[in-house]
Amino acid sequence: MIKIKRIYDARETDDGIRVLVERLWPRGVSKEAANLDAWLREIAPSDSLRKWYGHEPAKWDEFQKAYLVELQMPERTAALKSLMDWASSGNLTLLYAAKDTLRNSAVVLQEYLNTLL
Numbered sequence: 001m002i003k004i005k006r007i008y009d010a011r012e013t014d015d016g017i018r019v020l021v022e023r024l025w026p027r028g029v030s031k032e033a034a035n036l037d038a039w040l041r042e043i044a045p046s047d048s049l050r051k052w053y054g055h056e057p058a059k060w061d062e063f064q065k066a067y068l069v070e071l072q073m074p075e076r077t078a079a080l081k082s083l084m085d086w087a088s089s090g091n092l093t094l095l096y097a098a099k100d101t102l103r104n105s106a107v108v109l110q111e112y113l114n115t116l117l
Helices: 047-053 057-071 074-089 105-116
Strands: 002-006 017-020 092-096
Touching: 002 105, 017 074, 047 057, 057 074, 057 105, 074 092, 074 105, 092 105
Parallel strands: 002 092, 017 092
Antiparallel strands: none
16 A cells, blocks of 8 residues: 655554655654655656646646656656555555645655556
8 A cells, every 4th residue: 555644744553664755855854753764855856847836736737747757757767666666565655745735746656656556
């Protein structure tokens, strides 16, 4: 099972492998408090896409399409393989920092990974 949750939320027993999928380290969270198993910044949207989107709801549909294109780039292959391996062996929780729980890159990544399983 692949879950998503904010990095600011406490670890739960059913989180399984916890992976931060942000390019930048979240503000106000220490590495100890994050309680991560991995940080895959290379799976996050590119800096240019992230800055263009700026969490503006009106850009959500375009952002999703552009991020899906990025996820299929060869430089993302190793990170995707790691995520797929972890998801195949148990629970996987993708951690993100965005305030918007419905429109963020982890939502897109979760949906994409579920199509590959």
